Structure formats: structure tokens, C-alpha cells
Amino acid sequence: MKVAFIIPPFVELLDLAGPLQVFTEARSSGLDVRLEFYSYQPESVSSAGLPMGKVSDYREAALGEGDFLFLPGMEFEYLNSAAFRGEADFFSWVRQTADRQVTVCSVCNAAYVLGEAGLLDQRECTTHWRRVKDLQDRFPRAKVIGDVLFVKQDNIYTSAGISAGIDLALSVLEDLKGAFFTHRIARGLVVYHRRGQNHRQESVYLDYRNHLNPQVHEVQDHLVSNLAGDNSIETLASLVAMSPRNLSRVFKENTGTTISEYLTRLRVERARTLLSNPYYTVDYVAAQCGFKTPRQLQRILKGHP
Structure with missing residues (x-):
């Protein structure tokens, strides 16, 4: 190209x-x-x-x-x-x-x-x-x-x-x-990716990123790449050398949302992408996105229209 x-x-x-x-x-x-x-x-x-x-x-x-x-x-x-x-x-x-x-x-x-x-x-x-x-x-x-x-x-x-x-x-x-x-x-x-009139709808990969905190960005990048991995607050805090309590506070201050809600939104968006593939079962998608069961995936999808 x-x-x-x-x-x-x-x-x-x-x-x-x-x-x-x-x-x-x-x-x-x-x-x-x-x-x-x-x-x-x-x-x-x-x-x-x-x-x-x-x-x-x-x-x-x-x-x-x-x-x-x-x-x-x-x-x-x-x-x-x-x-x-x-x-x-x-x-x-x-x-x-x-x-x-x-x-x-x-x-x-x-x-x-x-x-x-x-x-x-x-x-x-x-x-x-x-x-x-x-x-x-x-x-x-x-x-x-x-x-x-x-x-x-x-x-x-x-x-x-x-x-x-x-x-x-x-x-x-x-x-x-x-x-x-x-x-x-x-x-x-170091710019914020804005979108114009004819741009496609918002994406969670771009939302909550209008900040310059490198530790929060590192946590966000880790979550995107490890949806089904160990994403406990203790693991994430260790990743950026912060206490769990401080990370929770700093994350919310910089993004306007909690780590748990952000992770759920990431999982929902990834699940919707995978579910568009007719060869993937709901069980497979749930496992790839870090949901415990297919029923949990379906319940959360209904709560995030």
C-alpha cells in the first residue's frame, strides 16, 4: 500500500x-x-x-x-x-x-x-x-x-x-x-483519537484512554491482551508496582470507570466480535473472553446493549 x-x-x-x-x-x-x-x-x-x-x-x-x-x-x-x-x-x-x-x-x-x-x-x-x-x-x-x-x-x-x-x-x-x-x-x-460524523460507533479500545498515566495505560493494555487470564486486583497492582487500593483509586481517577467495569466492557466487545463467526460456539467464546460459563456471557451481553 x-x-x-x-x-x-x-x-x-x-x-x-x-x-x-x-x-x-x-x-x-x-x-x-x-x-x-x-x-x-x-x-x-x-x-x-x-x-x-x-x-x-x-x-x-x-x-x-x-x-x-x-x-x-x-x-x-x-x-x-x-x-x-x-x-x-x-x-x-x-x-x-x-x-x-x-x-x-x-x-x-x-x-x-x-x-x-x-x-x-x-x-x-x-x-x-x-x-x-x-x-x-x-x-x-x-x-x-x-x-x-x-x-x-x-x-x-x-x-x-x-x-x-x-x-x-x-x-x-x-x-x-x-x-x-x-x-x-x-x-x-500523545493525541486523543477523536471521531467524526461519519466514523463508526465507539470502541472500548479507544474509550477511557484520554489520559497520560503510563501505569494505567499498562494495566489497560494488559487487560486487552489477557481477557481470560489472571486479572485479580493483586496481579494488576503487582504489574505496575502499586498497592491494590492505590491502583483502584488511580484507575478510576484517570478513566472515570472501575477496573471491573472496564474489564467487563472489554470482554463484551471481544465476545460480540467472536460471536459473529459462525464456527465459534458460545462455550468457546465464553472461555476465550474470561467468562465462567456461557450463561454468564449471555446474561452480561443482555445488560450491555
Whole structure:
């Protein structure tokens, strides 16, 4: 799989670096991905004045179905310039890339590139809150939404301003590798994995993680990986060199729930996943998830709709 980044003139650095770092972190954790960089100008300078140097021309990119193309935002004055509007060949290439079922992702005001490429027509999309009205005025056939972090429709993804590109990249990663893998990446980046309008429903692997306590994270990771193991408060406390009483207190303070309830939620989510496999019996699922009997599993499932 390839994830390609276009580096436009006057690129906003965080729009580029945020999503890029998500995939860089994921690659170091085992994601099979190739990161590539292209531009439609010989050299670019960021909006902050940082020279970007020479990168490959976008026409050299060989992207196909299953790959991703990220377009970071850029200085707004450039988007209103004749130079930007004159990049018809590039806009046509973006359109053709999307037609090949490459997933095209815009960050912040790079939605204007998609608009110029005709990819926002009759599509829901978003951009930085400051530019919502302007984007709608400029591309009246678009369906611009102003109060979401990102929108995913077909193979065209758009995100709101600046750091929302990280949220979009994490959402892409969750679709590829699942919630628990994505949580580990988000944790490594020290960001909270938020979810937008079109994101799938909440997952316990991501809930209760909006904290920075390393001992509580270690206990949570242990519980996820050892649902049917010894999860007594004494064992967990020994794992992080705390007293059982102190661990119970610290866990509740940082997560807002008790260890027992958190473990039950983990078991329920895992059980629901396993039960979707017709080859697994209820007895097998109960044992894998740490329930004493199938009847206990069925009773608890009823209590967690």
C-alpha cells in the first residue's frame, strides 16, 4: 500500500506533518506502507518560509486502487491567486487519480483542490471553519458541512483545519488495522483519537484512554491482551508496582470507570466480535473472553446493549 503526499507551494507544515507522522509511527509498528512525496512545482516554500527542496513531479506517481493521496492545506492567499487557478493539469490529474479508486484525502483548505478537480460536486465535505462559507460560495454544487472534524464519502475524504488532519489519518488507520492498533499509534503520538460524523460507533479500545498515566495505560493494555487470564486486583497492582487500593483509586481517577467495569466492557466487545463467526460456539467464546460459563456471557451481553 502507498500513501502519497503532495507538497504544494506555501504548504501549512502541520497539515503535512500531522498525517505523515501518523503513518510513520504506524509503519514503525508494523504497517506495510510506502510513503511517497510529490509536488506540482519544481521547489516549494512552506507558509512559514521553510524551504522544502526538490521532490518528484506528481506525474511520476503510480497510484492505484487501495492507495491513498493526501493533499495538505496551504496559505489561503495562494488559493485565491491566478497561479493556483492555473494548475488545470494538476487538478485533472487529481480527478483521474480518484477515478482509479485511489482514496483522495484533503486537509484543511486543500478541499479547494478537490473543488477545482470537480470532486466536491454533490458530495458532503468540510474544511477549516474559517473557510466553510467561502468554500460553499466558490463551489456551490458541494455540500459543505461546518461542524465536523472530517467527512468520508466514497473515496473522497475531507478534514477540517490543521490538527484535524491527524484525526482523519487515524480514522484511515483504524479502517485498515483496527481500533486497538490505532489506539497504540495515537498513544505514541500523545493525541486523543477523536471521531467524526461519519466514523463508526465507539470502541472500548479507544474509550477511557484520554489520559497520560503510563501505569494505567499498562494495566489497560494488559487487560486487552489477557481477557481470560489472571486479572485479580493483586496481579494488576503487582504489574505496575502499586498497592491494590492505590491502583483502584488511580484507575478510576484517570478513566472515570472501575477496573471491573472496564474489564467487563472489554470482554463484551471481544465476545460480540467472536460471536459473529459462525464456527465459534458460545462455550468457546465464553472461555476465550474470561467468562465462567456461557450463561454468564449471555446474561452480561443482555445488560450491555
